[in-house]
Amino acid sequence: MKGLLYLSLIILIATILPLVGCNGSSEEVFKGYQLPPEREEGTTVELVIHETYTDEEHQVFQTIVDMFNEDNPDITVKVERIPKGAQWSRLTQALATKETPDIARVEMEYIATLADRGTILPMELFWAEDHKETLVEGAILSNTYNKRVWGIPDQIYTSALFYNVRLLEESGSDIPDSNWSWEDLMQLARKVSDRNPDVIGLSYGSSLWELSPYMGSYGATIYNSENKRIEIDSPEVVKALNLLYGYQLDVEGWTGSPIQSFINKDAAMVILDSNSIPKIEDSGIRFGVTKLPHGPAGSVSNIDGTSMVIFKDTEHPREAYEFLKFLTSSKIQALWADELGQLPVNKDSFKNVDVNKHPYLEIFMEQVSNVIPKPALPNYSQMEELFNMEMQKVFKGEKRLEHVLMDITSELNGETQKD
Structure with missing residues (x-):
């Protein structure tokens, strides 16, 4: 064999070989999952979301959550902060005990792994086409595994x-x-x-x-x-x-x-x-x-960033998607960009971003229209x-x-x- 890699690399590769062609659990989730019945009128819902934002980002995110809760009195979103370094261990523990939150913010590189394990729901169960088409295409492709989208980008760079x-x-x-x-x-x-x-x-x-x-x-x-x-x-x-x-x-x-x-x-x-x-x-x-x-x-x-995923065991997947649709709407993404100087994930918000306040964002908003997607692979x-x-x-x-x-x-x- 030509160019034989060192033994240490072979050991590393042994953990990667399942990387290409895994698709069992993700396909089973899509075909076998049934959305729960729509809730009765007048009932209320509580959603729990795990997030890993910085202190500054968390303040803006909490403001957005409060806006959603005010606009939707029948849905209450509660935020739990997770230290970024502890994110994967907390998720692994939650999956093992079947105590996952309704929504979690994860690094894009984890999307395919979670989908392959059959633990999250594909967005095709919920998508409103007028929503999907507004999001940055490269970010959507970076969340696409086995031809389905498993996360909604919340932060990109x-x-x-x-x-x-x-x-x-x-x-x-x-x-x-x-x-x-x-x-x-x-x-x-x-x-x-x-x-x-x-x-x-x-x-x-x-x-x-x-x-x-x-x-x-x-x-x-x-x-x-x-x-x-x-x-x-x-x-x-x-x-x-x-x-x-x-x-x-x-x-x-x-x-x-x-x-x-x-x-x-x-x-x-x-x-x-x-x-x-x-x-x-x-x-x-x-x-x-x-x-x-x-x-x-x-x-x-x-392109890289983080995405919001909806876990399979949530009792309220429709409401979880409604929050993510709100979070990634044009109005909210313009707010996010203006407050933090970060790229919005919604293309329709580009024209509303205050480039006088954040002049360099204009270049990045133009650049992000043509990217090589990050492969969604376990x-x-x-x-x-x-x-x-x-x-x-x-x-x-x-x-x-x-x-x-x-x-x-x-x-x-x-x-x-x-x-």
């Missing part, structure tokens, strides 16, 4: 290009804009480093999340849902990453923490997500943000961990790119490479 205005001006360089290609950007990055060897023109990481925009702009997909195959070794992925690897050989732009390189003024440009804005603003750097450069498939970014986090570990070795010069991509893809798909 995507990446764009940040640049240090002073460092670019000192190198006599142009300010990048949305018309640039990746080749244009690499040329600019080389120019910056040539003029000032102490400055990295473009700093980048090696994680699957960080490299997804390069892949997506070349038309790559990480997972092909039709043939249920991970395609990290596709020609599009190889071409995209070879462009970056060629730059690495010339300039060595790879760093363990691109955001820290940017804050330390060691890097002139960096690709960061929308959640990075407060930290960059606090650094005092004079910076700008623009859309990512384009490849053959256009300017494509990544044990996605283990797949990402394997990819990240191996790609670090590529950028350190320890392994060849094509061999690593073939090895990872082969192992994740349960294939055997032959000499």
Whole structure:
């Protein structure tokens, strides 16, 4: 077998192999589940929701919950805060004891795992088409497993290009804009480093999340849902990453923490997500943000975030969906964006966001319209961990790119490479 991975990786992969092609429990839930009878007029309902927001986010969320409760006197939503680090252990315990809440906020990477275990309900049981069509498409696709949507996104983020205005001006360089290609950007990055060897023109990481925009702009997909195959070794992925690897050989732009390189003024440009804005603003750097450069498939970014799921054992699934519909409505999402400076998940709210208060949101709202979805796969986090570990070795010069991509893809798909 070519490119045999280390024993430790084989052990890790053994936990991932069920990742491709699992669909039993999720399909059984959809086919076998019957919605409970609609409640009688005049009766009241109490819903419990587990959430993991920060203190600032929680205050805004509680305001939204209070608004819903006031508008719907027959439904009372109660909020239980869960420490973010304890989320999965609490969920596992709740599932084991069959004491799940009605709704829970979870990381998108857990969606497929929960669906595959048959513990959450697909949104197809409830969808109002006029609701679904208003939500950011990439976020919906990131919640889609076995052709059904299992969560409603409540918080999303995507990446764009940040640049240090002073460092670019000192190198006599142009300010990048949305018309640039990746080749244009690499040329600019080389120019910056040539003029000032102490400055990295473009700093980048090696994680699957960080490299997804390069892949997506070349038309790559990480997972092909039709043939249920991970395609990290596709020609599009190889071409995209070879462009970056060629730059690495010339300039060595790879760093363990691109955001820290940017804050330390060691890097002139960096690709960061929308959640990075407060930290960059606090650094005092004079910076700008623009859309990512384009490849053959256009300017494509990544997407991630959290979603709200409805548990199968809830006695009030319709009311749970009504709350999520309210939470992700245009009015409420504009409120969320204005108060927190975060991307709304409802496209109709974009025009109502106060971009004077949060000027950089305009770029991210435009960028999020074209993203490479995060694959909804059981044990996605283990797949990402394997990819990240191996790609670090590529950028350190320890392994060849094509061999690593073939090895990872082969192992994740349960294939055997032959000499």
